[in-house]
Amino acid sequence: MGMGDQIRKQLAAAALKRQLERVSGEAQAQLDGAAPQVGARTGALADASWDARARFEAMPLYQQVKLMKQMGETLRVESPFFRVHEGMAGATTTIGGREYINFANYNYLGLASEPSVMAAAQDAIGHYGTSVSASRMVAGERPVQRELERALAAFYETDDCVAFVSGHATNVTVIGALFGHGDLIVHDALAHNSIVQGAQLSGAKRLSFAHNDWRELDSLLARVRHEYRNVVVVLEGLYSMDGDYPELERFVEIRRRHGVFLMVDEAHSLGVLGESGRGIREHCGVPSDEVDLWMGTMSKTLAGCGGFIAGCQPLIDMLRHLAPGFLYSVGLAPALAAASLAALEHLRAEPERVQALKAGGHQFLREARAAGFDTGTSAGYAVVPVITRSSLKAAQWANALFDEGINVQPIFYPAVEERAARLRFFICSTHLPEQITHTIAALARIANR
Numbered sequence: 001m002g003m004g005d006q007i008r009k010q011l012a013a014a015a016l017k018r019q020l021e022r023v024s025g026e027a028q029a030q031l032d033g034a035a036p037q038v039g040a041r042t043g044a045l046a047d048a049s050w051d052a053r054a055r056f057e058a059m060p061l062y063q064q065v066k067l068m069k070q071m072g073e074t075l076r077v078e079s080p081f082f083r084v085h086e087g088m089a090g091a092t093t094t095i096g097g098r099e100y101i102n103f104a105n106y107n108y109l110g111l112a113s114e115p116s117v118m119a120a121a122q123d124a125i126g127h128y129g130t131s132v133s134a135s136r137m138v139a140g141e142r143p144v145q146r147e148l149e150r151a152l153a154a155f156y157e158t159d160d161c162v163a164f165v166s167g168h169a170t171n172v173t174v175i176g177a178l179f180g181h182g183d184l185i186v187h188d189a190l191a192h193n194s195i196v197q198g199a200q201l202s203g204a205k206r207l208s209f210a211h212n213d214w215r216e217l218d219s220l221l222a223r224v225r226h227e228y229r230n231v232v233v234v235l236e237g238l239y240s241m242d243g244d245y246p247e248l249e250r251f252v253e254i255r256r257r258h259g260v261f262l263m264v265d266e267a268h269s270l271g272v273l274g275e276s277g278r279g280i281r282e283h284c285g286v287p288s289d290e291v292d293l294w295m296g297t298m299s300k301t302l303a304g305c306g307g308f309i310a311g312c313q314p315l316i317d318m319l320r321h322l323a324p325g326f327l328y329s330v331g332l333a334p335a336l337a338a339a340s341l342a343a344l345e346h347l348r349a350e351p352e353r354v355q356a357l358k359a360g361g362h363q364f365l366r367e368a369r370a371a372g373f374d375t376g377t378s379a380g381y382a383v384v385p386v387i388t389r390s391s392l393k394a395a396q397w398a399n400a401l402f403d404e405g406i407n408v409q410p411i412f413y414p415a416v417e418e419r420a421a422r423l424r425f426f427i428c429s430t431h432l433p434e435q436i437t438h439t440i441a442a443l444a445r446i447a448n449r
């Protein structure tokens with residue numbers, strides 16, 4: 001491509017990006033429920049001629065999707081999303097008949113393809129069928145659902161635990177149900193979308209503090225704690241965009257001093273942090289009962305699908321009887337409960353998997369840094385970003401790696417700020433050291449082109 005072509009392409013992309021910036025703000029407002037719906041003639045709708053019919057095409061969300069596609073076409077970068085995997089995906093995967101080294105899933109301990117985990121799921125289907133077909137209150141329990149909850153409660157050293165059918169829905173329904181008008185929800189600025197959605201649903205006041213900045217949280221609570229009835233602080237055990245973690249002992253001290261609830265989302269830290277994979281509390285040496293709500297997902301190390309809350313009996317009793325996402329939603333499928341139970345047993349019995357994951361994550365971080373890449377604040381546990389500072393570069397590098405047999409997802413604007421665009425590598429215990437070395441070498445070659 002000639003210089004003129006290159007410049008024209010960049011200019012077209014810049015114009016599209018400006019449009020995308022405007023539209024994605026409106027799309028976010030639509031998601032937040034604050035956007036004008038069909039009929040209100042603002043922003044993205046201003047150019048459209050008035051049409052009395054309800055049209056999805058007029059929605060800011062649709063405009064955003066269209067612009068993102070257009071941007072890919074203008075820059076001539078193939079979309080890296082929705083690729084079809086033809087078999088089990090772990091450290092490697094097969095796409096279009098070709099085997100790839102895979103850094104694009106959360107099968108952190110390789111348990112989703114472990115024969116005994118798959119056999120447990122098959123066995124549960126043989127006993128209970130594929131679905132429990134209604135909520136647990138209505139359709140009744142299956143032993144394996146309670147066995148999983150008891151095992152998770154024992155793992156977290158809490159009174160009890162309750163399992164939901166989705167990790168995302170767990171945060172939304174639990175935060176949304178427990179807190180409301182007159183309460184305050186304070187979360188880390190990089191909190192997962194499900195935490196933010198739950199806070200918005202609750203009707204409570206929502207504030208955030210700078211990422212991992214316990215001092216800012218402390219002074220915020222000193223100023224406003226007295227204005228609210230219940231206050232909950234929500235953190236993650238390991239942040240999935242940056243691969244860093246909070247100083248939990250600091251937050252625990254703040255919890256005690258300000259009389260607030262503390263909730264920790266262990267989606268990416270369960271089975272990852274701590275010598276035996278017991279998560280952020282083991283890593284930081286914090287007793288279990290210093291955190292009020294332990295939230296986790298079954299979709300990462302636990303080889304299944306669903307979410308859970310582990311905590312004291314009154315909390316679990318409330319959620320089991322009244323959380324809408326439990327009460328009005330189907331019970332966890334027995335096959336998924338059985339798979340996660342079997343995965344948890346492996347995790348307890350085989351801490352060497354956790355050690356292998358840690359070694360792989362540390363190796364990735366060390367070699368990426370040595371090659372001169374910006375890995376942000378990653379601590380080298382399961383998640384390591386390579387920050388490209390440009391969405392275009394992230395997409396181009398991901399496509400170039402794909403051509404070399406390496407599958408990794410780019411994260412670009414508007415999911416993150418343009419200057420934070422990146423490739424995000426998820427490392428599994430099953431990655432071989434030579435696969436990691438090969439990947440960093442390929443990335444260095446591509447970056448130097």
Ligand SMILES: Cc1ncc(COP(=O)(O)O)c(C=O)c1O
Nearest residue numbers: 166167168192240265267297299
């Ligand atoms: C921190 C965090 N919480 C919750 C979720 C939602 O979990 P799930 O994908 O199991 O629904 C995710 C998903 O990746 C996550 O990263």
